Amino acid sequence: MCIYVxxxxxxxxxxxxxxxxxxxxxxxxxVYCSNRLMYMKKKDDHxxxxxxxxxxxxDPVSFENLTKQExxxxxxxxxxxxxxxxxxxxxxKKYMIISHGVTENKTNSIKYLNMFLERGFNGIIxxxxxxxxxxxxxxxxxxxxxxxxxxxxxWVRKNKGYDTLLGIHGESMGAATMILYxxxxxxxxxxxxxxxxxxxxxxxxxxxxxxxxxxxxxxxxPLADIFLRARDRYSIKDVSPISVVDKIKKxxxxxxxxxxxxxxxxxxxxxxxxxxxPKKLFLAINGLHAQSYNENKVEYEKVIDQFLTxxxxxxxxxxxxx
Numbered sequence: 560m561c562i563y564v565x566x567x568x569x570x571x572x573x574x575x576x577x578x579x580x581x582x583x584x585x586x587x588x589x590v591y592c593s594n595r596l597m598y599m600k601k602k603d604d605h606x607x608x609x610x611x612x613x614x615x616x617x618d619p620v621s622f623e624n625l626t627k628q629e630x631x632x633x634x635x636x637x638x639x640x641x642x643x644x645x646x647x648x649x650x651x652k653k654y655m656i657i658s659h660g661v662t663e664n665k666t667n668s669i670k671y672l673n674m675f676l677e678r679g680f681n682g683i684i685x686x687x688x689x690x691x692x693x694x695x696x697x698x699x700x701x702x703x704x705x706x707x708x709x710x711x712x713x714w715v716r717k718n719k720g721y722d723t724l725l726g727i728h729g730e731s732m733g734a735a736t737m738i739l740y741x742x743x744x745x746x747x748x749x750x751x752x753x754x755x756x757x758x759x760x761x762x763x764x765x766x767x768x769x770x771x772x773x774x775x776x777x778x779x780x781p782l783a784d785i786f787l788r789a790r791d792r793y794s795i796k797d798v799s800p801i802s803v804v805d806k807i808k809k810x811x812x813x814x815x816x817x818x819x820x821x822x823x824x825x826x827x828x829x830x831x832x833x834x835x836x837p838k839k840l841f842l843a844i845n846g847l848h849a850q851s852y853n854e855n856k857v858e859y860e861k862v863i864d865q866f867l868t869x870x871x872x873x874x875x876x877x878x879x880x881x
Contacts, residue, residue, distance in 0.1 A: 585782065592783035596764075597697040597791055601662045601690060608666050614853070616670040625676075632685070632714050634707050638694025641665075642685035642711065645672060653724045654715050655682040656748070658708060660731030660849055661698060664691030670852065671728050674860060678867070680726070681719075685711055687733070700760055701736040701800070702793045708740045712747045726871070728752040731822065731849050735760075735800050738830070742803030750871045751807070752863070754814040755849055758826035760798035766823070804830050810837040810870040812862070814851050821848035837870045 611617035627645040634640055643665065655675040657668035668684040675682055687704050688695025695703075708727070715725055727748045729737035734756035741751055757763040764783075765776030784795045811834055815827035824842060831840045841862040846854030 588779070589782045589786040592779050593786035593790055596700070596783065596787065596795075599661060599698055602664075604664055604666070604691065607664055611666055611669065616853070617666065622669065630683075630714070632710050634688065634693075634695065634710060636688070636695065636703060636706070638688065640685050640688070640694075640707055640710065641692035642683050644681070644683050645676065646681045647676060648679060648681055651679055651681055652720065652722060653680045654719060654726070655680045656708070656711055656715065656725070656727045657682060657684045658727060658729035658733030658737050659684075659687065659690070660733050661687075661700065662690075663730075666691075667730075671730070674852075674863065675726075675728070678864075683711060683715065687736070697791050699791060699793055700732055700798050701739045702798050704732070704736040705740040705744060708736055709744050709747065712740075716747075724749050724871075726750045726752065728754070729756065730754045731756065735798070738800035738804050738807070739798070741809070742800070742806040746807055746809055748809065750809055750866075751811040752814065752866070753811060753827070753830070754851060755816065755819060755822055756800055756813075756827060756830065757822045758799075758801040758829045761795050763822060763826070764795065767821075770820075801830055801833055804834050807834060808836045810839075810866070812839045812841065812866040812870075814841045814843065814859070814862070816843045816846045816848070816851045816854070818844075818846060819848045819850075839866050839870060 608617070612619065625645050626647045626649075627643055630642045630644050632640040632642055655672070657665075657671050659665060659668045665684040665686050672682045672684055686693035687698075688707055689698050712725070712727075715723065725748045727737050727741075729735070729752070731754070734753040737751055738753060738756060741748065761780060764780055768774055768776040768779055780795065788794055813827050813831045813834075815824040817824055828840070831838060839862070841859070843851035843855040843858065852859045
């Protein structure tokens with residue numbers, strides 16, 4: 560039996576074993592990192608329901624009494640998006656689409672829906688892919704979700720008329736998804752409200768890695784990106800709202816809590832600065848991530864009213880205010 564020895568006594572067998580260990584280690588890290596993104600742990604549906612009910616943001620009796628219907632909207636990726644059309648104003652031509660954040664579901668959107676119902680809007684709340692009752696196997700933080708949002712917009716336009724005054728409200732990932740849709744696919748709504756979006760997913764992941772596990776993201780992000788490309792057919796670099804926000808011409812309201820330490824408010828400030836055309840910025844004093852409305856309800860609703868009056872209704876004409 561021959562054992563080949565190279566450069567000072569390292570056998571090929573030992574070299575192959577070493578290389579195999581390195582490849583296995585790199586593969587394990589790559590799979591782990593991409594799994595954390597593709598299959599981010601979601602909040603339990605019952606937990607969300609109980610949380611919203613206990614906080615007084617969801618009244619099951621009032622919601623049950625609303626004029627509404629469950630609808631199914633097909634995704635271009637072969638699964639169904641589960642949505643609820645709430646339509647107490649049959650004669651109204653004003654509609655809102657509410658786009659929730661990652662790990663949440665459409666129950667979390669009800670508080671925003673109620674706010675717009677009080678302002679004479681009908682609305683649609685829906686579950687993103689892999690969330691709530693919708694299909695889909697992975698989360699892509701807006702990359703594939705933006706095409707699903709287009710399907711929801713198309714459904715409203717087709718079924719409720721192309722002359723509707725249509726707005727989209729997005730929270731966190733839902734806000735990033737909204738910007739990616741409006742700037743990267745089509746500026747298809749009449750106005751947008753972006754609550755605590757990230758401006759660039761690479762920067763966001765890098766920040767979270769350094770903040771949570773105290774390691775430089777430059778080590779893990781390229782590796783995770785390689786595995787995401789192979790496993791889910793998109794790149795982290797593709798998820799960059801700030802790269803497309805300047806293409807949105809319709810009015811946009813940007814909202815963020817100054818104390819948010821999960822997605823930093825500077826990201827929204829950067830998006831606001833780059834957005835051209837009509838825009839407004841509101842920085843809430845209280846609350847952490849995605850808590851601007853919960854902790855600043857009066858101020859939040861006031862800035863919504865100002866935005867609608869100054870930048871939406873005045874542009875669309877008074878007939879749509881009824």
